[in-house]
Amino acid sequence: MSFERMWRDLRPVGRDERSGGYFRQPWTSAETELRVWFREEATARGLDLEADGIGNMVAWWDPTGRGRRGGLLTGSHLDSVLDGGAYDGPLGVVSALAALDLMRSRGDSLSTPIGIGVFVEEEGSRFGLACLGSRLATGTMSWAKARELRDRDGIWLSDALSDAGLDPTSGFVDLSSVSCFVELHVEQGRDLVDRGAAVGVASEIWPHGRYRFDFLGEANHAGTTRMEDRRDPMLTYAMTALAANKQARLAGHRATFGRVEVTPNGTNAVPSQVTAWLDARCDTETSLAALVSEIERQGVDRAGRDGTHLRVTAESVSGAVGFDSSLAARIAADHEDGDWPVIPTQAGHDAGILSAAGVPTAMLFVRNPTGISHSPDESADTADCLVGVEALADTLARLAR
Incomplete structure (x- = not known):
């Protein structure tokens, strides 16, 4: 055998x-x-x-x-x-x-x-x-x-x-x-x-955790809506993903957005919502909490500039x-x-x-x-x-x- x-x-x-x-x-x-x-x-x-x-x-x-x-x-x-x-x-x-x-x-x-x-x-x-x-x-x-x-x-x-x-x-x-x-x-x-x-x-x-980031905006026409008139949650998500990468690299930790869902998911539509899942891992529980908090802070700050809204939910956290x-x-x-x-x-x-x-x-x-x-x-x-x-x-x- x-x-x-x-x-x-x-x-x-x-x-x-x-x-x-x-x-x-x-x-x-x-x-x-x-x-x-x-x-x-x-x-x-x-x-x-x-x-x-x-x-x-x-x-x-x-x-x-x-x-x-x-x-x-x-x-x-x-x-x-x-x-x-x-x-x-x-x-x-x-x-x-x-x-x-x-x-x-x-x-x-x-x-x-x-x-x-x-x-x-x-x-x-x-x-x-x-x-x-x-x-x-x-x-x-x-x-x-x-x-x-x-x-x-x-x-x-x-x-x-x-x-x-x-x-x-x-x-x-x-x-x-x-x-x-x-x-x-x-x-x-x-x-x-x-x-x-x-x-x-x-x-x-x-320690590690999985967190759901809901970026909420306003659906609109991709061709007729001026860039300055948009409330595009994809922009907020993109900046937040870059922020997560930077913060993890600076601290020697891990942060990954590996799953994304877009609504309505149309090529010619500004999305109304982007939901993304963050996987974060750090050497201590304190570092994990600080990393996720900083990523959320930068996402909320960007949402304020984009006219969107960010909601973060911890789906599972392991010490x-x-x-x-x-x-x-x-x-x-x-x-x-x-x-x-x-x-x-x-x-x-x-x-x-x-x-x-x-x-x-x-x-x-x-x-x-x-x-x-x-x-x-x-x-x-x-x-x-x-x-x-x-x-x-x-x-x-x-x-x-």
Whole structure:
């Protein structure tokens, strides 16, 4: 049951032949096919599969026969961003299964059960809230609040789940007895490339948030309306996007307007409204608040000059996550090729949600030769992936002993 074979099985699922990118949005046919694949892989290994009412799954291996209490959890997610890469998420799931195979083949003596988890809607690409599955599983978000979410087509989350044959009222996977969570992930940056290391360990996740900017103006004719008579929200948006770029660059932070909707979206019409979503990430929560506040201030100032109006809504904000430093040091130290580097990440992960919920958590990263992620160009060398599998197996075995 090799890593290479499993990776070949997954590569075509949800792949767009034109761009080479992946569309594996939650509760669609591609993502459902991947969950069926995971169920089959768990069954083939004789694992005890636990699935919940939104599609989260945990496959348990209990060599002790004493039940799951105090078990180690690993895994990741199978969904993707729109037109995303192959490795973000699935690498952690495939590596977890391969690591389990390796531990079994080595005859590792373990004193605790090991679970391989798959969390749904990690990317937030459909319903706009990242790590939705792990938020519900840890109880950091209630179903009463989650059920109010709608996707960009106006479909309610509860309806999407019902169409997929799922019932969230049946409950969520039980993580209350998990003693530790270790997530392997492709690195989304070039830190390991610059260090010449195949594997690294996470120290922290930067705080980050998603904010909706509604720029309101007045629709009018693109040909007959004099420039000085316009109340054009596109101008306000354009200046705000430039301001966000400048402020983030000056501070060494991240600010991105990656999604825009225009009303009425006509070539020959001045728009009445532009809605844009800002993704902002900083090294501290104070810096994040200051960055977004400054971007909003400059946008409001420009709106006053354009005769438009700006309204900002925070849709989701995640605080800083500092992973257990002693656990990270323990995982990173004393390997044949030397200590693994301990590095921060600016990307959000299910590991951050479990850590914030009080579960001791660590992350392993596998080198990404280009540093590109959330793109069809995301990649990892097979040789590095296999190093990652061994690193995960060694980590789990060390913790389980």
